[in-house]
Amino acid sequence: MAVKGQRLRIEKGEIVGLIGPNGAGKTTTFNLISGLIYPDAGAIRFKGAEITRSAPHVRCRMGIGRTFQIIQPFLNLSVLQNVMVGAVFGDAGRTAKAPGDAAREACELVGLGDRCRCMPGELTAAGLKKMELARALATSPDLLLLDEMMEGLTPVESAEVIKVIKKVRDAGTAVLLIEHVMRTVRDLTDRVVVMHQGETLAEGTYHEVVADPRVIIAYLGEEGEGEAVGHS
């Protein structure tokens, strides 16, 4: 079991960082929330409704949007069409916007307004990341899951994306993000959850968790011999 006994709660308009060493179960947590895998035990609730066994497309239409760590573009569709998929099927008429307008808006928000007609193969790695974000935004999420959005972006590009994420949060969307770049975590998050070996190891503000000795041990390992800390 990759994730066990994990408690995670995210409120509206909050940016929560999910960090932890490789293999801690961060992406597995995302897959559980977005419905790509189902838990063997426990429950997942969203906006008061139990969604533990709901199909991914149902959760998306309820308002859970996500991006993938490894970019997953539809290579056979143009940039705008990629985003349209989210607008047509994910938003599914929840917002009154026409899918075409919503998709174009999402593209403009992430800075791809002039690349709408391109094919994904013509975009840079950063462009693809932005398309991935636009696609998730076009589903009009109330909870946005971002899996290592900043990976491979230059500092300038990261700053742009951070601006977008803050804007989305200010509009009332809850954001849960997996991030390895600690500076981004510091600048962006209201709260940080540290995962280790499939469990929540620590929780608090950025400064609280980075000062937590258990977190330091989980990341850097313990010096010398001794009992592993953090899972009782």
Place this chain on the structure above:
Amino acid sequence: MVRSLKTYAVLWLPAGLLALALAPLVADPYQLHILILILMSATMALSWDLLVRTGQLSLAHAGFFGLGAYAAALTYSQLGFNWWLSFLAAALAGGLAALGLGMITLRLHGMYFAIATLAFAEVLRTLTLQINFTGGAVGVTLPAIFGGSRVAAYFLVAVIFLICVLTSVLLQRSRWGLAFQAIRARQSVAEVLGVNTIKTKLAAFVISSIFPSLVGAFYIHYVTYIIPYEAFSLNTSVSALVMAVFGGIYSTAGPVIGAVVLKVLEEYLKSVIVYGYTVIYGLILALVILFMPNGLLGVMRRAAGSGRAKQVFRWAGGRKRAETPD
């Protein structure tokens, strides 16, 4: 530009319709028979393409063809349906069978789905061979439709073909078309973006299966007899696939072009090389598929100076990197 081909479509679509309408006036009975075979094949290939657009490779077309043929034949001869009601029965039987088969098999992908659908035709063949009601190995015989008027039969199959073309074009332009392409590219991502992939694929399978059932119904009414070995022959499934791939999949024009070219080629080779024409036919097929991975349509697009064809190759190159699952 891509557009140039589309602009041509505005010109050759009415021209094609006119040619279809006027063909019986100029064609002799043999040529008309060939035209009927071409239209049947084109409908088979194009309807097969409708499902492959969602990324599912089906070998069930022969099953639906035979099912349609038997449904039409038995409702016509045993239940006293008139010809068009027997076509309706065939469509209904095909659609319902696809619904049932799809619910069981559409969770499978690639080879596994292909094998499961392959079994469908085999099961139906065994059943028709064993059941008395279907005439067993002797098969069923019907009187020729429209009193044996080849021209009337031609127009009937032309209408079935045109409905298939219209269905394909409308699907491509609708949100269904978008969903098909998204599912084909990355199903789990489509799902996470709100696409109900199971429902969408099921709808594609049902629509895609109604047409071979109609062609099967037409076949029995036109050819007047059918036996289980012919009705559920693997060859039927494979040739639909081959014609679509030959012409260029994921499009309306491709499978139609593939069916026309391959049927004409087949008939020509048959008349020139009486024995063993299939060897040459197979050789040509292999060469085309080897050297034109995007089918005839891909070559035409490139010839038309389309940027899209170049992109197709680029994507194919870029794909490996991005295909790693999350």
